[in-house]
Amino acid sequence: MKATLGILALAFGGGACVVGITSLLLGLQRKNDALLAVGRKCVAVLLVSALAAVGIMEWALVSHDFTIRYVAENNARSTPLLFTITGLWSALAGSILLWVLILSGYIGVTVRHFRKRASEPLVIWATIVMLGVALFFFLLVLGPANPFRLVAGGAPLDGRGPNPLLQNHPLMAFHPPMLYLGYVGFTVPFAFAMSSLITGSVGEGWLADTRRTTLIAWGFLSLGIILGAWWSYEVLGWGGYWAWDPVENASLLPWLTATAFIHSVMVQERRAMLRVWNLSLVIATFCLTILGTFLTRSGVVNSVHAFSESSIGLWLLVFLGVCAGAGLALIAWRGDRLRAPGRIDSMLSREAAFLGNNLLFVAFAFVVLLGTVFPLIVEAIQGKQLSVGEPYFNRMTIPLGLALLFLMAVAPALPWRAASGDVLKRRLLLPAWVGTAVMVLTLIFLDRSLPTALAFGLGAFAIAGIMRETFMAVKSRRSADKIGWMRATGRTLAGNPRRYGGLTVHLGVVLIAVAIAGSHTFGTKQEIRLAKGQSAEVAGYTFTYVGSSKSVTGQKTTLSTDIRIEQGGKSLGTYAPSVSTFPNSNQAIGTPSVRTGVLRDIYLTLVSSPNKTGRVTIGVGINPMVVWIWFGGALLAIGTIGALLPSVRRRPGFRVTGEAEVEAQSVSVS
């Protein structure tokens, strides 16, 4: 019964897409407002249908309705409620259903947001494109990825339960939805880009209209990626957070092009240049979300996330071809309108820095894409198996990452149009010295590897630069408004939230980059074998095996060992790495136990359970600075929210004179 209701809801949603597209097209052609209104109503139907379908799926999961194949395969009576609910995104069909819901949500919010401009062709065409994308995803869940398919024969007494790895940590509740909120959000700027090409209003209007949505999607995607890294670190137990796994790469690809876009739109906003380039970046970002879904969901590459092989791959590939083809064709068709007469005056300008940024980000994306698909291409052409893994990606991306850090240090100090060398030399002198000092100290006291020292030095350079820029702006605001430091800081930040939000995001990214460099260079890893009561020392810490315990629930059987950590005779607490076995899998799943610290994490894993003589093997990882990645992620989120805030206009009657004004403008307006 639930299955029928679910399919009905999906069919309704798909139908709403078709009706919506048709009536919008007809309404546009006949200039008929009633038809256009019908088209917009369809968006509401779409949203309600998607909500209903997801609601029915959750209802089936929570009520353990094993007549539905998806529930039987991804749920069991013993599955805890949290992982029953997250079962929606524990496998292919359900996660596409979640995609449908989020897409419908974005379409609903966008149409509502533009309700006062509903008769503009730009908005109507954007709605049509979004409904077209939605129609494709509704067809997916009605066809090859139908989550409401019934089990063959009678319903089993109990289901198989989710993949053990996906029912082991609460982060599972946050990481996939965040990621999808990011991926799917890029549909909106894509639709407006396509619409601007179709309607021929290729100016800067669509950029301004979609700036917030792009930023929101970017923020969610960033957060989703970082939460995924965190999940990997807390669950998988190999001690790392990023393995250059195809699905990780798939999430990074649209992030890289979207980051390039967020920067290069500013050039277009100011100078009306780079129109083709920005359209291409938006279309590429959207296509990369589809390509990523294809790579990871069709089973062409092996990955933790490649749920199963299914015919969905071909569908996605065709859709990808249609979107990319349509985008390219439209750009070619509108080529004459897209040419812009602008120019960039100097290599020493904000615009030029953004161009450099775009080159680096696109090269980064190209490396990740090539490395991910290269084994597939080689196998298809030569029938030979090759691997492309961490050593390749590190070798290729570290120079690009360092160059980006350098740009992050220099670019915020660059003014638009052209900088005088003298001003720049003054602005950058102190930050450059801070960076150099950090680099030299790193080389002397910590490690003689150049990439690490450069990452630390350039990171310090960038942070000092951000601090200096902000301080100078606050200082001039303070003397201009004759107010205290606190209020001057508040006014400066509120006066240009986009700039200071952006700089906060930079701070977060710098922290993440430095933490990645630090954890890679200074981490150590060792295995120790201990009998009960025995101790061993690693990196100045003493580890004592206190005892082990076993707990059995319907969901899993867990064996955990208590390890006491001491440093210099002082106890740092007892940690319990464990190994669980799940009834639906013969593979034991290890769960690390992490002592998080400001400078370093102590990462314990249970490598082998007590043997006949009662000895255990414990993996001890000393992972420096990892917590700074999560902290950087939080800063990044705060900065994104800041950049979304509207600017607080200063009260009228504000007067500044002379130099203070000049400085205030050159610092805070730029």
Added chain:
Amino acid sequence: MESRSSAPTNRTQSKSRVRISWIVLAVVVIGAFTFSLWPRSGPESIASHTARLSREFRCVDCEGLSVAESATASARAARADIRSRITDGESDAEIRAVFIDRYGESVLLKPRGDGIGIIVWALPILLVILGGAGLGFAFARWRRQPRLDASAEDESLVAKERDGTNG
């Protein structure tokens, strides 16, 4: 601004101070680079050599992890094997050859630069060079271009627009 003194001599002085400071900075940076690239004294320890080399090999029974990172039985065996071969004095190239012989070329996480593998190394570098050259070319063209001059096409557009509103 940092130096707000109005006397021209002071300004010149501070300007030259800034310049000297940058020169010193450049010398320090070059010195630091030289120091870091200077050959290290003493041989690499066996542990760090093992760790470095085992990062190059794919753990054959895991998904996407290297021998260095994985805790599976095969990865541990591979690590022990690498370690004992290093102790026996085998070179990195010899150890790589043994692993390729045993598991096929896909055991290397870093494709070799010969044969088809060259593509994955050369193509991105080519892209950056071409992109950089393209940007340089654009800047050169922009510099030659006179600033803020309306083209004939612009003029005719304006004229057309003007006629349109008048007529």
